[in-house]
Amino acid sequence: MSHTIEVKVPDIGDFDSVEIIELLVNPGDKVNVEDPLITVESDKASMEIPSSGAGVVKAVKVKLGDAVSQGSVILELESAEVAQEAEVTTPEKNDGVVESKAAQAETVAPAAAHYDGNTDIQAQVVVLGSGPGGYTAAFRAADLGKQVVLIEKDNFLGGVCLNVGCIPSKALLHVAEVVNEAREFSDLGVTYQEPEIDTDKIRAHKNKVVGRLTGGLKQLAKQRKVQIVTGFGKFVSANSIEVVDDKGSKTVVSFENCIIAAGSSVTKLPFIPWEDERVWDSTDALELKNIPKRLLVVGGGIIGLEMATVYHALGAQVTVVELGPGLIPGADRDLLKPFERTLKRRYENIFVNTKVTELTPSDEGIVCKFEGKKEPEQDTFDNVLVAIGRSPNGKLIDADKAGVMVNEQGFIPVDKQQRTNVDHIYAIGDVVGQPMLAHKATHEAKIAAEVIDGQKRFFDARTIPSVAYTEPEIAWCGQTEEQLKADGIEYEKGVFPWAASGRALSVGADVGMTKVLYDKQTHRMLGTGILGKNAGELIAEAALAVEMGAEMEDVALTIHPHPTLSETVNFATEVAEGTCTDIYLPKKK
Numbered sequence: 001m002s003h004t005i006e007v008k009v010p011d012i013g014d015f016d017s018v019e020i021i022e023l024l025v026n027p028g029d030k031v032n033v034e035d036p037l038i039t040v041e042s043d044k045a046s047m048e049i050p051s052s053g054a055g056v057v058k059a060v061k062v063k064l065g066d067a068v069s070q071g072s073v074i075l076e077l078e079s080a081e082v083a084q085e086a087e088v089t090t091p092e093k094n095d096g097v098v099e100s101k102a103a104q105a106e107t108v109a110p111a112a113a114h115y116d117g118n119t120d121i122q123a124q125v126v127v128l129g130s131g132p133g134g135y136t137a138a139f140r141a142a143d144l145g146k147q148v149v150l151i152e153k154d155n156f157l158g159g160v161c162l163n164v165g166c167i168p169s170k171a172l173l174h175v176a177e178v179v180n181e182a183r184e185f186s187d188l189g190v191t192y193q194e195p196e197i198d199t200d201k202i203r204a205h206k207n208k209v210v211g212r213l214t215g216g217l218k219q220l221a222k223q224r225k226v227q228i229v230t231g232f233g234k235f236v237s238a239n240s241i242e243v244v245d246d247k248g249s250k251t252v253v254s255f256e257n258c259i260i261a262a263g264s265s266v267t268k269l270p271f272i273p274w275e276d277e278r279v280w281d282s283t284d285a286l287e288l289k290n291i292p293k294r295l296l297v298v299g300g301g302i303i304g305l306e307m308a309t310v311y312h313a314l315g316a317q318v319t320v321v322e323l324g325p326g327l328i329p330g331a332d333r334d335l336l337k338p339f340e341r342t343l344k345r346r347y348e349n350i351f352v353n354t355k356v357t358e359l360t361p362s363d364e365g366i367v368c369k370f371e372g373k374k375e376p377e378q379d380t381f382d383n384v385l386v387a388i389g390r391s392p393n394g395k396l397i398d399a400d401k402a403g404v405m406v407n408e409q410g411f412i413p414v415d416k417q418q419r420t421n422v423d424h425i426y427a428i429g430d431v432v433g434q435p436m437l438a439h440k441a442t443h444e445a446k447i448a449a450e451v452i453d454g455q456k457r458f459f460d461a462r463t464i465p466s467v468a469y470t471e472p473e474i475a476w477c478g479q480t481e482e483q484l485k486a487d488g489i490e491y492e493k494g495v496f497p498w499a500a501s502g503r504a505l506s507v508g509a510d511v512g513m514t515k516v517l518y519d520k521q522t523h524r525m526l527g528t529g530i531l532g533k534n535a536g537e538l539i540a541e542a543a544l545a546v547e548m549g550a551e552m553e554d555v556a557l558t559i560h561p562h563p564t565l566s567e568t569v570n571f572a573t574e575v576a577e578g579t580c581t582d583i584y585l586p587k588k589k
Helices: 101-107 132-143 159-164 166-188 199-223 302-313 333-346 438-452 481-487 502-506 535-548 552-556 567-577
Strands: 003-008 018-023 036-041 046-050 055-060 073-079 121-128 148-152 227-230 232-237 240-244 250-260 264-266 294-298 317-321 349-351 355-361 366-371 378-381 383-386 390-392 425-427 466-468 474-478 491-497 513-519 525-531
Touching (some): 036 073, 132 148, 132 199, 159 199, 166 199, 294 302, 294 378, 302 333, 302 466, 333 349, 366 383, 466 535, 474 535, 481 491, 481 513, 513 567, 552 567
Parallel strands (some): 148 227, 250 425, 294 317, 294 383, 317 349
Antiparallel strands (some): 036 046, 055 073, 240 250, 355 366, 366 378
16 A cells, blocks of 8 residues: 655755755656755755655655755655555654654664774864864863864865865955956056966965965964874764874874864765866865866856856856856845846856756867756856855764764754764864854854863854855845745845945945845844945944844944945945935835
8 A cells, every 4th residue: 555755855954945956856766765856055055855755756846946944845755665664653743744764763863883992092172173163172172271182184274164265265366356456447547458367376375375374273283282183083982083094094082072073075966077177176176277268167156156256357258057046045136136247247158047967078178068948058168167065074974983963964963052962072063054154163163162161152143144255245144135024024124225335436346235134123133235345344243233133223323434335234224214314215104
C-alpha cells in the first residue's frame, strides 16, 4: 500500500529565506533518504537540501528562483513502505505530516568514539581553525588566562578571509576604485591617459597586504603564548584531535574545551570542468593570472560581483549570469534597481533568471550553454569565474567521533552560548550557519571564549550588517522591507536620494540612496539600506541604532556634519517623520 508524503525544507540555520538555484529531481524519479533534491543559495553560500524520505517523486512543488524557508514544501513523494524503515508516524503533529527517521535523527547525538592512544599535547582550550573567528577565540581565551592551542591546516594564519577572501579582494577593489575614478574624471575636466596595468605589481601589493596581516597574527599568537599546530585536524574522541601535516606526521592534541572554527569551502558543482585552468573559483580569480578579454561570472551574489568589479576596471568585458530573478539576494529590490541599471551600462551583459547548463573547454575558450528567456543559447568566453557560494566544513572534521551533531548541510547546531550538543565543545563562524561573515564569527568567538571562562555571555545581537564592496557599494542591516511586509509588521519608511546630497554630487555619487525603516508604533529603527560610495562605512551608524533600539528622534535630532554622506541617514529619517527640508515632500497627515 502506498501513500503520499510531503518533503519540507529542514532547519537551515539563520536564513529567513533562500533562493532555489537548481532542481535536482523530476516527477517520476526515485529518491532515497538524504538524496539531494534542490540547491539553494543565499548572498554568500549555497547548499543542497536532502530528502527526508524515500520513494518516487509524485510532484515537485517548487521552481527555479523560488524563495523557500524552513517548512516550505519541496515535493510530494509516493512511498510504498508505510510501516517499515523509511517512515514512522510522529504523534500529535499539528500539520499531519509524516516525519522521517532521518529528520528525527537530527535530534539524536552520535556516540563519541573512544581514544586510548598517546597524547602529544594537552591543552585547556583547543581552537580548530585560524580564520577571524578562530584566532579571535584563541587570543581571547589566552587573554583570560587559558593555555591555548590553535590548529590550522595551512602554513599561515587568518583562514579564508585574510588570505583568499575579504582582505585580498578589498586590496584589489581599491585598485579598481582608483582606476574607475580616474576614468570618470574626464567628465570633470581632468583627463588621464589610459592606465597601464601591471598585474605582477598589483598582485605583489595584494600579497604584501595579506603578508603584513598574517605576519601580525603570528606575532600576536607568540605574545599571548598561543601554541600553533599546523595540519588538518580531525576529532578522534570527545577530548582529542589528531592533526596530520602535509608530510603525514601526526600530532594528537587533547583538550578540556574545544572551539570549532572550521569555516567553509567554495561550492563546486560537478559539471564544471575545474581541471581547465581557464575556469576559476574565487581563489583563482584573486591570483590575477591574466586579464581576459571576455569574462563570464556565474553567480550574481556578493563574491561574484566584487570580482566582476575588479576585472571590469582592469579591462575585461564582463558578463554576469544569475539563476535567480535579481542580483545580490538578501537586499531590498529598490536598492538594487539603480545598482543593476549602473552595471548594465558598464558590463557586456547581465542575465538573470538564467541557468548555466554546460561549460565545455575549446581552443577558442570556454563554451557556455545557457537556459533562459533572453540570453543566447551559447557563448564563448576567455575565462569563467564560478562564484555560487560556499559550503560549511562541518562534515570534514569527523565531528561525530566527538559526539557532535552535524546536520545534512554540514552546519553544526549551537545554542546562544555557541555550545554544541557536547557541553565542552563549542562552534563559531561559517560552520554554525548564516550569515557567513567574518564580523559575525569574531563576535561569536569572544562569546565562546568567555563562556569557557565561566562568564555569563550569550549571542543576542539584533543585527549583523552585510556589505557588497562593489561599485557602487550596497550595505544593509536589521530587517529589510521585504521581511517586514512578509511578517506583517507596520513600519514607517524614509528614502533619501543622493541626487539631493551636496556631498554625493561633489564626489560623483548621485546614483546612491539611503533608506531607513522604523516601527510605526514604537518609532524604533528596524533596518537600513544604503546604496552608494562608502556604504559599508556608513552602515555602522545604522547598525548601532538598531542594536541600541534608537528611536526616530534619536537619529533625526543628532547633528551630523555637513556636507557628508553620513548625513543622508539623518535626512532619510527626517523623510520618515515628515520634517526633511532638503527635498520636497507632501505633508504628512
